[in-house]
Structures are given as C-alpha cells and as structure tokens.
Amino acid sequence: MLSFLYRRWTKMKNRVVIKVGSSSLTADGIIAHDQMEKLTTQIAYLMRKGFEVVLVSSGAVAAGLGKLGWEREGLLVPQKQAAAAVGQGLLMHRYEQLFQCEGINVAQILLTNEDIADRKRYVNAKNTFQTLLQNGILPIVNENDTVAVDEIKFGDNDRLAALVAGVVEADSLLVLTDIDGLYTDHPKHNPEAKKLDVVDIIDESIQQMAKGAGTKAGTGGMITKIEAARIATLSGATTYIAKGSIPWVLKKIFLEHENIGTKFLPAQKTLKNRMQWLAFASKPLGKIFVDHGAEHAIYHDNKSLLAAGVKEIKGDFCSGNVIEICSESGKELGKGVVSISSAEIKGILEQEIRPKGIIVIHKNDLFIH
Numbered sequence: 352m353l354s355f356l357y358r359r360w361t362k363m364k365n366r367v368v369i370k371v372g373s374s375s376l377t378a379d380g381i382i383a384h385d386q387m388e389k390l391t392t393q394i395a396y397l398m399r400k401g402f403e404v405v406l407v408s409s410g411a412v413a414a415g416l417g418k419l420g421w422e423r424e425g426l427l428v429p430q431k432q433a434a435a436a437v438g439q440g441l442l443m444h445r446y447e448q449l450f451q452c453e454g455i456n457v458a459q460i461l462l463t464n465e466d467i468a469d470r471k472r473y474v475n476a477k478n479t480f481q482t483l484l485q486n487g488i489l490p491i492v493n494e495n496d497t498v499a500v501d502e503i504k505f506g507d508n509d510r511l512a513a514l515v516a517g518v519v520e521a522d523s524l525l526v527l528t529d530i531d532g533l534y535t536d537h538p539k540h541n542p543e544a545k546k547l548d549v550v551d552i553i554d555e556s557i558q559q560m561a562k563g564a565g566t567k568a569g570t571g572g573m574i575t576k577i578e579a580a581r582i583a584t585l586s587g588a589t590t591y592i593a594k595g596s597i598p599w600v601l602k603k604i605f606l607e608h609e610n611i612g613t614k615f616l617p618a619q620k621t622l623k624n625r626m627q628w629l630a631f632a633s634k635p636l637g638k639i640f641v642d643h644g645a646e647h648a649i650y651h652d653n654k655s656l657l658a659a660g661v662k663e664i665k666g667d668f669c670s671g672n673v674i675e676i677c678s679e680s681g682k683e684l685g686k687g688v689v690s691i692s693s694a695e696i697k698g699i700l701e702q703e704i705r706p707k708g709i710i711v712i713h714k715n716d717l718f719i720h
C-alpha cells in the first residue's frame with residue numbers, strides 16, 4: 352500500500368505504454384499514413400486528458416521496404432537492418448509532423464537488450480524517460496534494429512514494450528494489433544476459437560492458446576504478446592491486447608473502460624523495480640548449479656544461496672554480476688546477483704571441507720521463477 356502511494360505521489364499521472372505493431376501501421380507491406388494519423392490523434396487526446404504516454408512503435412522495416420521498393424520475402428538480416436535504418440527516419444519524421452500539429456514534442460528512443468541488461472544503463476534509461484514524461488514529451492521507442500543481432504535483440508517489440516512498462520513504472524500496457532484480443536486458439540486456423548475478455552492469471556493454459564504471427568509484417572504473433580503481458584503484469588501494469596483499427600480504441604479502453612479487447616489483471620504479487628530488472632532485463636554471465644538441499648532452501652524457504660550448496664559453476668564472473676541458477680539436472684531455477692566471483696567460488700569448491708556460511712547470492716538478490 353505504501354509503495355503504491357509512493358508511486359502515485361512521485362508520478363501523480365496515469366502512465367500508459369502503448370505498443371503498436373507493424374500489422375496495425377502497414378497496409379500491403381507499406382506504411383498506412385491514415386492509420387498513423389488516427390493513432391496520433393488518439394494519443395494526443397489521451398495526453399490532453401492527463402495521461403502520460405510512451406509509444407512503442409514498430410514499422411521501421413515496413414517503412415524502409417516501402418521506400419526502397421523491396422519485397423520482405425527472402426531478405427537477409429543485413430537487408431532488413433538496412434530497411435529499418437531507412438524506415439526509422441521516415442517513421443519518426445511522420446510522427447514528428449503529426450504530433451507537431453497536436454502541439455506535442457516527441458523524442459526518439461532506440462534500445463537494444465544490452466542497453467537495459469546493464470543495470471547502470473537501465474537506470475540511465477529510466478531517468479531519461481522520467482525527464483521526458485515530466486516535461487510532457489512523448490517518447491517513441493523502437494528496437495535499435497541497425498545494431499541488434501540475435502544475442503542482443505529483445506526478440507520482439509512486444510517484449511520491449513513490456514520491459515519499457517517496467518522501466519517507466521507504467522500503470523498500463525496496451526498492445527495494439529490486427530486482432531481484438533487473445534483467442535482460445537489461432538482464430539485463422541480454428542473457427543471455434545473464442546476471445547477471452549479478462550485473464551487474471553497467465554498460466555500454461557493461457558500460454559498454450561497463443562500461436563505465431565498471422566501476417567508477413569508481424570513478428571511473434573500472440574506468443575510474444577502473452578509473454579509481454581506476463582512481464583508487464585508481474586511489474587504491476589494492467590495489460591490490454593486490442594485491435595488498433597477500432598475507432599477511438601484508446602478512449603474506449605482508458606477513459607470509457609469498455610471491454611473491447613483482452614484485459615490481463617496485474618499479478619497478485621508484483622516484482623519491485625530492481626527485481627523486474629533482474630528477472631526480465633538482466634543478462635546472466637554464467638551459471639551456478641546447486642544441490643537438492645540448496646534448491647529447496649532458495650525455492651521454498653526464501654533463503655540465501657550458500658557456497659555449501661553449490662555443485663558446479665560455468666563461466667567467469669565477478670562479484671555484482673548476474674548469473675543463472677540451475678538445479679543439479681540443469682533445470683533453470685532463477686537468476687541472482689553474486690556476492691563473490693567465480694574464481695572465489697572455484698577456490699571454495701576445491702576445498703575438501705567447505706567453509707560454512709559463505710553467501711554466494713543473498714536472498715535479496717535472488718529471483719526465483
């Protein structure tokens with residue numbers, strides 16, 4: 352309750368992250384200017400009503416392909432990156448023009464996973480967002496496609512939007528797409544599939560309903576949207592998936608509270624900001640395999656991980672780095688920030704009688720799935 356009041360006090364406004372997918376911004380593979388215009392009019396309306404908005408916009412690749420006259424099919428990664436480099440400028444130019452007419456200044460934020468995997472950069476990004484929002488500026492975010500290769504990619508803008516919702520401590524995340532919500536199965540393949548209005552817990556049964564993308568422009572389909580909803584709801588944001596082409600969709604959802612999409616309720620137990628970063632944004636630099644006793648202690652008893660319970664380690668890491676914690680059989684248990692280096696742990700493992708009570712990961716630095 353106190354943390355909620357603190358958030359309210361520091362933010363005061365209703366903060367929303369709106370993610371718009373390529374499928375909602377393009378028609379026949381190129382940028383649909385009328386759809387962009389409808390979106391910007393609605394965002395401006397919402398901002399005038401007192402909302403703070405962050406827009407996560409896809410569409411750079413599509414815009415670039417349109418400009419260059421390239422077909423998406425068969426393109427290699429560097430060609431897609433080149434198209435994104437052409438398209439991102441066009442996209443921002445258009446947004447800038449449209450929001451200027453509404454009297455709103457915009458800012459471009461391009462991110463890669465690496466940017467926020469590093470705690471310092473994460474905090475820097477947080478401060479920048481905060482400053483922009485406090486000054487009534489609309490941040491427009493996309494993945495930095497020019498440099499994003501597989502290891503540093505968010506994978507999809509749905510996930511990026513969910514992480515951004517955590518960074519800015521948003522009250523809500525809205526994912527706008529070409530379908531009006533999550534169906535019990537892929538609606539294109541199963542005519543019996545039904546839309547869900549409200550989801551209170553994202554469990555395996557919900558995850559299994561989500562399938563891949565429905566168009567060539569889209570990436571990830573419903574799978575990445577549900578993963579985004581999981582991350583955002585664990586960060587405390589109510590999450591919506593809705594159809595971008597519904598007239599005044601933003602007003603209907605945020606002001607009239609109409610149930611026109613699928614609404615995912617925030618998790619009962621949400622993660623604090625540092626834990627969100629550890630759980631979803633940080634990048635592990637190694638692995639620690641633990642024995643059954645340690646697994647039980649950290650999993651069920653909320654205890655710190657002691658050196659006595661470590662079976663094996665992989666990778667070189669220093670105190671303060673993030674590592675992945677695995678069971679003896681290799682099952683991923685969670686992540687943690689280590690208090691001692693891999694060299695020190697190796698030294699301990701080599702000793703016949705291990706010194707007692709040495710903390711490898713403090714319980715406050717542990718995230719368990």
Ligand SMILES: Nc1ncnc2c1ncn2[C@@H]1O[C@H](COP(=O)(O)OP(=O)(O)O)[C@@H](O)[C@H]1O
Pocket residue numbers: 371372373374375527528529530532533534535536537538539560561562563564565566568569570571572573574
């Ligand atoms: N269970 C499901 N419910 C609704 N849509 C689904 C489901 N499984 C897969 N999809 C597909 O996901 C598509 C939306 O994702 P995507 O094409 O990646 O759009 P975007 O470009 O907006 O991210 C839908 O059009 C639909 O074809």
Ligand SMILES: N[C@@H](CCC(=O)OP(=O)(O)O)C(=O)O
Pocket residue numbers: 371372373374408409410411412413435493494496506507508509568569570571572
């Ligand atoms: N960064 C890419 C978008 C990647 C992506 O996630 O697309 P989408 O599934 O349409 O949201 C672009 O701007 O084209």
